[in-house]
Amino acid sequence: MMNLRNMVQGLESDAVALELIAHWEHDQGTLKFWRASSTFVYAFKHKRKTYFLRFAFGQETPLEQIEAELEFMQYLRQHGFPCVIPLPSVNGRLIESVQLPQGRYYGAVFNKADGVPLYEVDELPCEAWGRSLASLHALSQTYEPAGGKRRSWREALLFAETVLHRHPHENEAMAELARVRAWLESMPASEEAYGLIHYDFQTDNVFWREKTRQLSVIDFDDSMYHWFAMDIAAALADQLEDENPEGEAQLQAFVRGYRSVRPLDEAMLQAFPRFRRFAELYSFARLLASLENSELEEAPEWLDGLKAELRQYCDEMRQSFAKPW
Known part of the structure; x- marks a missing residue:
């Protein structure tokens, strides 16, 4: 669970999510809040398929830890283990960031799990x-x-x-x-x-x-x-x-x-x-x-x-x- 003050700030007007989702291809108007716990998660659609935008406050979740997490997930998938994987942004990056007055946020997008x-x-x-x-x-x-x-x-x-x-x-x-x-x-x-x-x-x-x-x-x-x-x-x-x-x-x-x-x-x-x-x-x-x-x-x-x-x-x-x- 993230700090509750950070949770309130990160959800306010969906500002962070709206800035981050601009880095990935998506169907306009489909971004919807999903949940917030240790990270923020929003669902959205692209070509009628569902994806998830996940982001975290940098002071609580350092960039290096997110990079290490995504590397492990990719390793598992490359070796045949069925897990979701991060999808590159329009800039070709797996992680994008935005700076707001309260600090920096790091976001990644994942496909929806089957089943x-x-x-x-x-x-x-x-x-x-x-x-x-x-x-x-x-x-x-x-x-x-x-x-x-x-x-x-x-x-x-x-x-x-x-x-x-x-x-x-x-x-x-x-x-x-x-x-x-x-x-x-x-x-x-x-x-x-x-x-x-x-x-x-x-x-x-x-x-x-x-x-x-x-x-x-x-x-x-x-x-x-x-x-x-x-x-x-x-x-x-x-x-x-x-x-x-x-x-x-x-x-x-x-x-x-x-x-x-x-x-x-x-x-x-x-x-x-x-x-x-x-x-x-x-x-x-x-x-x-x-x-x-x-x-x-x-x-x-x-x-x-x-x-x-x-x-x-x-x-x-x-x-x-x-x-x-």
């Missing part, structure tokens, strides 16, 4: 879902970026530490940070277990094509260097939290599919709850940062409701930090 998101599928194809993530990890094992690298879990925890220092009353979160960091630093980072992961391989970012029974993946903007098991634990967050027979069956089917492509050590499987602790802590820090300096004299109607929702999430996460390690 429907997994959360709309009546019966989750969990084995195919697991195979897809394993295939991504197999390609990640041999990936050597030509340009800059994506951030790692170390930078993510450093970000969390920086945020928490601005909130010295968050004692339990600071204690959790120390536990998570010490645990991850003790973990072996072999080529088989560690690499560049998607980090958000959940049902809203994975699309299912029933006719071909294949998956297509979007949204690599949270990708980072981490243990591959973190990717699985993040993907199966709902199944790990829902302690019921259906969730357990889905988890086991996902793991079967994953193991049909590449090995998954039993110790890593048992470590899923601790990887979830990393994810909770990192999300908590991002939400705290998003709420900072978010009091605006002239605010849109939706802002107060969103702030209340994010504060509630923070309260729930604080309770999780007190759980036994």
Whole structure:
């Protein structure tokens, strides 16, 4: 989640989106707001096909990180992994930028994924879902970026530490940070277990094509260097939290599919709850940062409701930090 003040400024009058979309061929009058979370996303049409403009505020998402993300996506696609890809602008660039009074924004355009998101599928194809993530990890094992690298879990925890220092009353979160960091630093980072992961391989970012029974993946903007098991634990967050027979069956089917492509050590499987602790802590820090300096004299109607929702999430996460390690 981006800072809420930045969100309001970036959405105002759709000014940023309108300036950026001018760099890509598009059908006039089709640009529409889609969503805003860690980035801004607008849908538009070109020759009746749907595309997505995604942009980020440069102070929150550096250009080098976007370049590294797009390079990884292109590598995956070139090696047969079905994911969306960035499309060049009329200037032949994958990333365009615009400067506004509040700062610089970086934008990219992606094709629409084929199929429907997994959360709309009546019966989750969990084995195919697991195979897809394993295939991504197999390609990640041999990936050597030509340009800059994506951030790692170390930078993510450093970000969390920086945020928490601005909130010295968050004692339990600071204690959790120390536990998570010490645990991850003790973990072996072999080529088989560690690499560049998607980090958000959940049902809203994975699309299912029933006719071909294949998956297509979007949204690599949270990708980072981490243990591959973190990717699985993040993907199966709902199944790990829902302690019921259906969730357990889905988890086991996902793991079967994953193991049909590449090995998954039993110790890593048992470590899923601790990887979830990393994810909770990192999300908590991002939400705290998003709420900072978010009091605006002239605010849109939706802002107060969103702030209340994010504060509630923070309260729930604080309770999780007190759980036994």
